[in-house]
Amino acid sequence: MVQNLKKGNFEANLMTIVILSRGSCGLARCTGRYLVSMAAADLLVIICCVMLNYLGSLYFPFSILTYYHVCSLKGIMNAAVVDCSVWLTVAFTFDRFVAICCQRWKVRYCTEETAARVIMTICTVSYLRNIPRYFIYEPVIIPSSFPGCRLRNVCTKSPWAVYMWSGTALTPLIPYVCISLLNALTVRHVLVASRVRRAFRGQGGDGKQIDPEMENRRRSIILLFAISGSFIVLWITRVVDFVFQEILLDVSHNVIVSQVGDMLMYLNSCTNTCIYALTQAKFREEMRRAVTQPIHRFLKLIKK
Numbered sequence: 001m002v003q004n005l006k007k008g009n010f011e012a013n014l015m016t017i018v019i020l021s022r023g024s025c026g027l028a029r030c031t032g033r034y035l036v037s038m039a040a041a042d043l044l045v046i047i048c049c050v051m052l053n054y055l056g057s058l059y060f061p062f063s064i065l066t067y068y069h070v071c072s073l074k075g076i077m078n079a080a081v082v083d084c085s086v087w088l089t090v091a092f093t094f095d096r097f098v099a100i101c102c103q104r105w106k107v108r109y110c111t112e113e114t115a116a117r118v119i120m121t122i123c124t125v126s127y128l129r130n131i132p133r134y135f136i137y138e139p140v141i142i143p144s145s146f147p148g149c150r151l152r153n154v155c156t157k158s159p160w161a162v163y164m165w166s167g168t169a170l171t172p173l174i175p176y177v178c179i180s181l182l183n184a185l186t187v188r189h190v191l192v193a194s195r196v197r198r199a200f201r202g203q204g205g206d207g208k209q210i211d212p213e214m215e216n217r218r219r220s221i222i223l224l225f226a227i228s229g230s231f232i233v234l235w236i237t238r239v240v241d242f243v244f245q246e247i248l249l250d251v252s253h254n255v256i257v258s259q260v261g262d263m264l265m266y267l268n269s270c271t272n273t274c275i276y277a278l279t280q281a282k283f284r285e286e287m288r289r290a291v292t293q294p295i296h297r298f299l300k301l302i303k304k
Contacts, residue, residue: 012274013042013043013046013270013272016272017039017040021036022286025283026280029111030095030114031095033116033119034088034091034119035272035276037119038085041084041269044077044084045081045266045269046270048078049081052074053078066149068149071148072134075134075136076130076131079130079167080126082171083126083129086171086172086231087175089227090175091118093228096220096223097185097186098110100186100217100221101185129167130167136164137150137152138150172235172239172242172265173239173242176231179228182228183229190217219279223276226275227272231268234264234268234271235264235265235268237260241258
């Protein structure tokens with residue numbers, strides 16, 4: 001079942017990247033950039049964290065994946081791709097906040113070039129920040145095999161303890177607070193703007209005509225809240241576990257809660273495709289076309 005779920009998520013994220021890269025879903029160019037980068041980061045989470053780390057360790061406990069240097073590099077990749085996925089969600093939320101609430105900054109910030117620079121910065125910083133993780137592993141000799149790896153006891157050393165704690169705070173505690181705050185500010189701005197525009201249009205007519213500006217905002221808000229809301233719901237277990245263990249210093253560590261938090265965290269990388277399909281009619285149309293076109297071409301070849 002896990003293998004089938006993993007395969008389906010892999011194909012769904014790959015199809016999402018292809019469809020969004022074509023730019024035919026009616027989205028703004030900067031929005032398309034963020035969504036493509038988020039889908040690519042989610043795909044890397046599935047490959048690195050689920051396929052290579054979890055399934056690889058489960059089915060191949062004494063393979064090249066457990067070799068000391070490979071294991072150390074795998075630790076960097078796992079943390080970096082999760083950081084990319086999380087902070088790209090924050091960047092997308094901030095971009096939509098600026099587009100909806102800050103009209104003065106919209107023209108300068110919500111551009112394809114700015115999105116590309118933000119995405120590149122997030123990816124670069126995520127990988128550079130996790131390079132020290134290479135040194136938290138140490139080799140261990142496995143009988144009749146090559147050297148494996150295990151975690152060093154670094155928590156007793158102050159610099160390493162600060163580094164590990166700050167890494168957990170950066171992902172997901174700070175992004176969680178940022179996304180929640182940005183969504184709250186966006187909701188407040190939209191409610192106030194809706195009342196003002198409704199009152200203004202009510203004075204100038206019957207108030208029943210469709211407002212194109214509010215329709216565009218409504219579609220943008222649905223996509224924003226679906227993506228960021230999914231992140232908030234699926235990361236809440238991991239955030240609560242972090243708060244109790246690291247901030248409140250609760251020594252009664254619950255392994256089941258940690259495992260459930262990890263499962264929901266990885267599930268977050270699989271939900272965006274469903275969100276696009278449920279909220280974007282043009283995305284559904286493009287997905288249907290991508291599935292049916294090969295079948296139609298195959299049938300035409302048979303007829304010929």
